[in-house]
Amino acid sequence: MDPTTRNGQNMLIMEALIENLPGGVVLVDREKKVILANKKMVQLTHLPKEGFYLTELSKLFEERIDLGAELDKILSTSVSPVVVLHDIPLKKLFYSLSCFQVFDDTxxxxxxxxxxQDITQEKEIDTEKSEFISIASHQLRTPLGSMRWNLEMLGEYMHLLPEQAQKNFYEAYKSNRRAIWMVADLLNVSRIEEGKTEDEPQPTDLAVMIRSIIQEVVSETEMKSISITFTPKKENIPKVKVDPAHFRDVMENLVSNAVKYTKAGGKITITLDQLDTYVQVSVQDTGIGIPEKDKMKIFSKFFRSKNAVRVYTESSGLGLFIxxxxxxxxxxxxxxxxxEKQGTTFYVTIPLA
Amino acid sequence: MTTNNEKKYILIAEDDTAYGNVYKTKLENEGFDVTVVENGELVLGEMERRKPDLLILDLMMSDKNGFEVLQELRSNDKFKEMKVIVASNLSQHADVEKVSALQAIDYFVKSDVSVTEMVEKIKKALA
Structure with missing residues (x-):
């Protein structure tokens, strides 16, 4: 490289930039041979700059990633070009690792x-956020719980009050119950984030559980004149390994969504089937549907479509994420x-135990 | 009152009067004798004064917490076999396990049960 030419100078500048990046970089050719490893990469991995081998780098990640395979994916041009892996532990810190294609100007x-890239600090902030949500949620439960009990005690005297007062009472009680559910959702999310879900899978009969969930919503569907049916497509569908309490949460979320977002006179159909190596549940409604532009975000934390908010203002937006x-x-x-405006069907598949 | 029973006596350790008043009113209505103490320090003294048929113990009290009270109870010969239900607003498995290891017969999260369900649990424990 000739530093006296324009090109040569540009090259030196580029090299300097790569060398000084705050993240580690390794460039490989199409045969996965290492072309360069920058200063930060050498610093993070303690591997030698000359003689930097991918196999040695892979070993450092304690088999959590097969770097060779990830690069194969990148280098076969038919695949989406960026692979990003988060929370990669390396010597007690946490990193985000990305693999991407490199094209020349033609x-x-x-x-x-x-x-x-070192993301240890971001991860610590995340943990603090989670702990805060957990503490706040437990604190919130105390007044919400005493409100619930005192309202229930009050409920015994409601028949003595005029109809409007009874309506007010009923609304207050419903709001309280909703708030308690939302706190439970928040706690669930903070546990998921902290990796403390306490999930204990055991062989579970889904048909029995689905029937009992339908029983819970039947009074509401009758009030709204919505028909709700459950059709197991086979006899003796085998049990699947799920945590029963958490699976119940999942099904209750899907069924209660169907009930919430379906207008009076609508229809909810739940099926259970065994296909090959897994069991499939579907929950179909004739409700408001999900707008095209929102479909990508439905499973995100706190996201709620505008048409859903219009029908039902109070909801955490956490149920589907959980x-x-x-x-x-x-x-x-x-x-x-x-x-949209026709209906939605949610599908859950669980592999056989 | 039933023919061969005196009223059953329930002791409740709960520092929040919003809950304490509901316990007292509802359970007395259901035919139980009820005393509510508002801190953990008072529990053992009250139990010596009159031995309850059942103790309902809140975990998070401001002075002595429910775990400590339960531990002291189980290390006292007089109260080793005392029926205890833990009522709290914590719900981690770790807490539930700690409390089962100390032979609590039931555990419930106050915000997650109705007053009716709470009464049922108590009746079941005293059956």
Missing amino acids: KNLIGGAIFL AKTYVEKWGGKLWFESI
Whole structure:
């Protein structure tokens, strides 16, 4: 490289930039041979700059990642170009690792790169946030609980009051119950974030559970004149390994959503089937549906579609986030099909025990 | 009152009067004798004064917490077999396990049960 030419100078500047990046970088060619490793990467890994081998780098991550395989994915051009892995532990700190394609200015793929960034501080902040939510939620339960009990005591005298007062009382009681549910959701989310879900999977009969959940909502569906049916598509569907209390939370969330967002006179159909190596539950409604532009965000924390908020203002927006986390923990999938103003069907699959 | 029973006596350790008043009113209505003490320090003294058929113990009291009270109880020969239900607003498995290890017969989260359910649990424990 000739530093006296314009090109040469540019090259020196680029090199200097790469060397001084606050994150570690490794560049490999299309055969996964290391072309360069910058100063930060060498510092983080204690591997030598000359003679920096991918296999040595992989070993440092204690087999959590197969770097070779990740790079293969990147370098086969038919695949989406960026792979990002978070919370990679390395010598007691936490990193985010990204693998991406590197193209030259004529759009030729010259190789791949690995970028390693220290996210330890972000992770600590996340943990503090979670702990705060946990503490706050427990504190909130105290006045909410005493409110609940005192309202229930008051309830015994409601028949002595005029109808309007009874309505006011009923609304106050419903709000209190909703607030208690929201606190439970917050606690669930903070436990998920802290990795303390206390999930204990055991062989569970889903048909029995689904029937009991339908029993819980039947008075509400009758009030709204919504028909709700449950159809197991086979006899003797085998049990699946899920935490019963958490699976119940998942099903209650899907069923109560169907009830909430379906107008009077609508229809809810729940099915249970065994397909091959897994069991599938579906919850179909003729409700408000999910707008196209919101479909990508439905499983995000706190997200609620505007059409849902219009129907039902108070809800944490956490139910589906929690549900998806649990279902995926059990090796299953949660997804939906929906047409706005026509209805939605949610599907849950769980692999057989 | 039933023919062969005196009223059963329930001692409740609960520092929040909003709960304490509900316990007292409701359980007395259901035919029980009830005393509510507002801190953990007073529990053992009260139990010596009159031995209850059942103790309902809040975990988070301002002075002595429910765990300590339960531990002291179990290390006292007189109260080793005392029926105890723990009522709290904590709900981690770790707390539930700690409390079962100390032979609490039931555990409930106050905000998650109705007054009716609370009464049922008490009746079940005294059956």
